[in-house]
Amino acid sequence: MEKKRIIIAEDNTLLREGIRLMIQSDETLEIAAEAEDGLSAVRSVAKHDHDLVLLDLSMPKMNGIAALKEIKRISPKTKILALTIHDAEEYVLEVFRSGAEGYCLKDSTQEELLKAIHVVLSGRNFISPGIADKVLEGYIENRKTLKTETPWDTLTQREKEVLKLVGEGYTSREIADFLFISPKTVEKHRSNLMQKLGIHNASALTAYAIEKGLVEKS
Numbered sequence: 001m002e003k004k005r006i007i008i009a010e011d012n013t014l015l016r017e018g019i020r021l022m023i024q025s026d027e028t029l030e031i032a033a034e035a036e037d038g039l040s041a042v043r044s045v046a047k048h049d050h051d052l053v054l055l056d057l058s059m060p061k062m063n064g065i066a067a068l069k070e071i072k073r074i075s076p077k078t079k080i081l082a083l084t085i086h087d088a089e090e091y092v093l094e095v096f097r098s099g100a101e102g103y104c105l106k107d108s109t110q111e112e113l114l115k116a117i118h119v120v121l122s123g124r125n126f127i128s129p130g131i132a133d134k135v136l137e138g139y140i141e142n143r144k145t146l147k148t149e150t151p152w153d154t155l156t157q158r159e160k161e162v163l164k165l166v167g168e169g170y171t172s173r174e175i176a177d178f179l180f181i182s183p184k185t186v187e188k189h190r191s192n193l194m195q196k197l198g199i200h201n202a203s204a205l206t207a208y209a210i211e212k213g214l215v216e217k218s
Helices: 013-024 038-047 064-074 089-097 110-121 129-144 157-167 172-179 183-197 202-211
Strands: 004-009 029-035 052-056 079-084 102-105
Touching: 004 013, 004 038, 013 029, 013 110, 029 038, 038 052, 038 064, 052 064, 052 110, 064 079, 064 089, 064 157, 079 089, 079 110, 089 102, 102 110, 102 129, 157 172, 157 183, 157 202, 172 183, 183 202
Parallel strands: 004 029, 004 052, 052 079, 079 102
Antiparallel strands: none
16 A cells, blocks of 8 residues: 655654654655745645644744645645644634635644544545534634634735744844845735834844744744
8 A cells, every 4th residue: 555645844843753653653645845934845845745734833934824824735636734833713714715624732742643543534524523612612702702803814925934034133134035035025024014003123023023922932
């Protein structure tokens, strides 16, 4: 039987090694590639034959949601299982709206993670049992009430990508190289961010990126 090929996209080296060993213990699976940031994940999808991407949502250079959307753009048939610490319903709903087939928490057991991989590979959706009820309740509640739009809700996906990279300390030139846009366009995005968020300097943008979970506290 031909093995299913998995791309692991996870920036934590120890966790990535643990996932690799887990996948290698399953005779029906094999590693196609490994990536330690969002950009590398997208490039791995374009470069390697694969069946599924196990995608961390909190990675440097390009966050998981942005990487997910880009992967689905360049390879619509790629199955994606999100792996994350976030259990809030807004994260889960955004991940599925962005095209993922599965959502698994990082505190899951190896048995549950392997089950999630096989469920998604079989063509079904998966969500960690511990958050399924919470997400359903949140979804129903959101349908009952009109959600007030916040400044965060007004940001485009590209603006969120730039915000994350600013928060990680990259220059406009570096951000331009990462996102394949011009430095002038990056500066325009920075200006839009400051205007929309009522923020007037890079340090405040960094603090906001941390607050929104785009950048981990050092």
